[in-house]
Amino acid sequence: MPDAAWQGFLRADGRKGIRNLILVVYTVECASFVAHAVGSGENDVHVVGFPGCYDNAYAIRLMLALVNHPNVGACLAVGLGCEYTQPAKLAEAAAASGRPAEWFYIQDAGGTRPGIARGKAALASLREKIARQTTQAPMGWEDLTIGAECGGSDGTSGLAGNPVVGRFFDHLVDRDGRAVFEESVEMIGLRDVLVSRAATPQAASELDAAYRKAENYCREVRQYSVSPGNFAGGLTTIEEKSMGAFAKSGTRPIQGVLRVSQSPPHSGLWLLDSVPDPHFMQFGYTNPNDTEGIMDLISTGAQIVLFVTGRGSVIGSPVAPLIKVTGNSRTFERMIDDMDFNAGPILIGEQTLDESAAALTDLVAKVAAGAASKPEALGHREYFLMYKHQETPALAEGCRA
Amino acid sequence: MSTDANADYRRAFRVDAADNVATMLEDVERGPVMIYGTDLPQIVDAPAPVALGHKLALARVDPGEPVVKYGVAIGLATAPIMPGEWVHLHNCRSQVDERSNRLDPITGAAKDTPYA
Numbered sequence: 001m002p003d004a005a006w007q008g009f010l011r012a013d014g015r016k017g018i019r020n021l022i023l024v025v026y027t028v029e030c031a032s033f034v035a036h037a038v039g040s041g042e043n044d045v046h047v048v049g050f051p052g053c054y055d056n057a058y059a060i061r062l063m064l065a066l067v068n069h070p071n072v073g074a075c076l077a078v079g080l081g082c083e084y085t086q087p088a089k090l091a092e093a094a095a096a097s098g099r100p101a102e103w104f105y106i107q108d109a110g111g112t113r114p115g116i117a118r119g120k121a122a123l124a125s126l127r128e129k130i131a132r133q134t135t136q137a138p139m140g141w142e143d144l145t146i147g148a149e150c151g152g153s154d155g156t157s158g159l160a161g162n163p164v165v166g167r168f169f170d171h172l173v174d175r176d177g178r179a180v181f182e183e184s185v186e187m188i189g190l191r192d193v194l195v196s197r198a199a200t201p202q203a204a205s206e207l208d209a210a211y212r213k214a215e216n217y218c219r220e221v222r223q224y225s226v227s228p229g230n231f232a233g234g235l236t237t238i239e240e241k242s243m244g245a246f247a248k249s250g251t252r253p254i255q256g257v258l259r260v261s262q263s264p265p266h267s268g269l270w271l272l273d274s275v276p277d278p279h280f281m282q283f284g285y286t287n288p289n290d291t292e293g294i295m296d297l298i299s300t301g302a303q304i305v306l307f308v309t310g311r312g313s314v315i316g317s318p319v320a321p322l323i324k325v326t327g328n329s330r331t332f333e334r335m336i337d338d339m340d341f342n343a344g345p346i347l348i349g350e351q352t353l354d355e356s357a358a359a360l361t362d363l364v365a366k367v368a369a370g371a372a373s374k375p376e377a378l379g380h381r382e383y384f385l386m387y388k389h390q391e392t393p394a395l396a397e398g399c400r401a
Numbered sequence: 402m403s404t405d406a407n408a409d410y411r412r413a414f415r416v417d418a419a420d421n422v423a424t425m426l427e428d429v430e431r432g433p434v435m436i437y438g439t440d441l442p443q444i445v446d447a448p449a450p451v452a453l454g455h456k457l458a459l460a461r462v463d464p465g466e467p468v469v470k471y472g473v474a475i476g477l478a479t480a481p482i483m484p485g486e487w488v489h490l491h492n493c494r495s496q497v498d499e500r501s502n503r504l505d506p507i508t509g510a511a512k513d514t515p516y517a
Contacts, residue, residue, distance in 0.1 A: 155424045155454025158471070159414055188497055189473070215497070224498040231509025234424065234454030236468075236488065237495035240475035310454065330453065347414055347426050349437065 006369035008139035009073060012098020016143045017070035018303045018368045020134060021046050022126050023319065024076045024119070025063055025090055028053050028083035034106050035078045038119030045123060046318035048295075048383045055084035058388040061261035065299035067094040067101070069319050070145075073134050074100040074126040078119060081107030100129035141175035144368065145264060147272075147297030147305040147320075148181045148248045151290030154233025154310030158244020160327025160343040160356075161308035166250035167357035168306070168364070169269060173252045178264040180300050181249045182272035182293055184214040185225040189239035190246055191215075199253035199268070206257040210273045217275050225287065233311050248308060259390055263301040272300055279389040291315055291384040294322065304367060306360075314338050316380020321373040323364065340374045411447075413457055414438040417472035422456040422488050424470075429457075434485070447485045456488040468493045 026035035026049030075094035077087030094101035106115040198204035255268040329344030345351040413423035467474035
C-alpha cells in the first residue's frame with residue numbers, strides 16, 4: 001500500500017473528515033418532511049433522523065455520534081415539539097465539540113413553510129460559519145477509520161468480494177489505520193475461529209461474549225442473518241454465509257469489541273457488536289437491513305464504508321461515502337452505474353488477490369481525497385435508525401473520546 | 402492453467418484443500434467442470450445444471466456427513482450426494498438454523514409464513 005496523503009477537514013475536536021457536511025437531524029417522524037425539505041437541493045447537506053416519539057438511549061447515542069462525526073462540520077437539529085428526544089441536546093453536543101449548531105421546533109416556527117424557511121436560513125448561517133472556521137489538514141491512512149459490511153451476498157462474496165476487502169483491511173491496519181467490521185450474527189458456527197484471532201486475552205473474552213450473545217439472539221428470535229436472495233445465490237446455510245462474511249475481516253489480530261457509537265480507541269482491527277443486549281422487550285432483529293448495519297459502522301467514526309454485494313444492491317449512505325464492491329463480474333456489468341469495484345477477476349485468475357486489493361486501495365484513496373463514490377454521486381443517502389437496547393458505554397469511551 | 406473462453410468446460414472454485422464442494426464461477430447445464438483454487442485443476446462431471454455461485458460436490462457425501470467449504474463444516478448432508486451433483490437446501494442442512502431447511506431450494510423463498 002503506497003503512502004497516501006490528501007487534504008481533509010480538521011475539526012475543533014481534533015478529528016479529521018474527508019467531507020465537510022452539514023447534518024440535519026430530526027427527532028421524530030413527524031419532523032421528517034420538514035427536515036428533508038430543508039436539506040433538499042443542498043449538496044453539502046445530509047439528513048438523518050429517528051422516527052420514534054419515545055426516546056431510546058441507543059438511538060440517541062447513535063445520533064450524537066453522527067452529529068459529531070469527522071465528516072460533519074455543522075449540525076441542524078429539527079424537532080416537532082412534542083417528542084421525547086430533544087433536538088436542543090443534540091445541538092448542544094455538536095456545539096460542545098466545536099461544531100456550529102442550531103436547532104428549532106417546527107411548532108414554534110409556525111408549521112411547514114415557516115419551518116422550512118427557518119431551516120434554510122439556519123443552513124446559510126451554518127455554512128458561512130464552517131467556511132470561516134474549518135481548516136484543511138493533510139490526512140493519511142492513519143487518520144482513517146473504515147467500516148466493512150456485506151449485503152445481497154451470493155456464492156462469490158466469500159470467494160472474492162469479502163477476501164479483497166479483508167486484504168485491504170490488512171494493509172490499512174499495517175498503516176496504523178482503524179478497520180471496523182460487524183455482523184457478529186454472521187459468525188454463527190465460527191466461535192473458535194473468531195476467538196483465535198483475538199489480540200489479547202481481554203479481546204478474546206470480549207469476542208467470546210459477543211459471539212454467544214449473537215448466537216443466543218438468533219436462536220431466540222428464530223431468525224438467522226440469511227435471506228431468500230442469499231439462498232437463491234447459492235448460499236445453503238448460515239455457517240457457509242458466515243465463513244464468507246468473516247473473510248472481510250482479513251487476517252490481522254482483533255483488538256476488541258466496540259459497541260454502537262464507540263470509536264476505536266486505537267489503531268487496528270475491531271469488531272462492532274450491533275446485536276441488542278438481553279432485555280425484557282424484544283427489540284426486533286439485530287440488523288433488520290443492510291442500511292441499519294451501515295449506520296452502526298458510521299457511528300464508530302468511519303469516514304468511508306466498504307459494502308460487499310454479490311447479487312447487487314442500490315443503497316448508499318449519508319455522512320460517510322459507501323463504496324460498492326462485488327465479486328460477481330456479471331453483477332458488476334449489469335449494475336455498472338451502482339458498482340464501484342469488481343473483484344471478480346480474482347476468480348478466473350486474471351488478477352491476484354494482492355493486485356485486486358492494490359486497485360481497491362487506489363479507489364479508497366481517491367474517494368478519501370474527494371472523488372464521489374458511485375452511490376454518493378447518484379445521491380443515495382439511505383439511513384435507518386431504530387429502537388434497540390444496548391447497555392450504555394461510559395461516555396469517555398464513546399463518540400466524543 | 403488455461404482460461405480459454407472457448408474451452409468446452411465450465412469453471413468452479415475450491416477454497417480449501419479439505420473442501421468436498423466447489424463454487425460454480427458460471428452456470429453449467431451438464432458436462433465437465435474444471436475445479437480451480439487449490440492444487441492442480443481437476444475435472445468433475447456435472448450430471449445436471451448448477452448455477453453460478455452454487456456448489457458442486459467433489460466427492461461422495463453420505464447423509465449425516467459434513468459438507469465442507471472454507472475447510473469447515475457448513476452443514477450436514479440430508480441425502481446421498483454424488484460427485485458433480487448440486488449441493489443445496491434439498492440435500493444439505495444447517496446445524497444451527499432450522500428455518501432454512503424449509504425454504505424453496507430454487508428461489509430461497511420462505512414457505513413457512515402464512516399469507517392468508
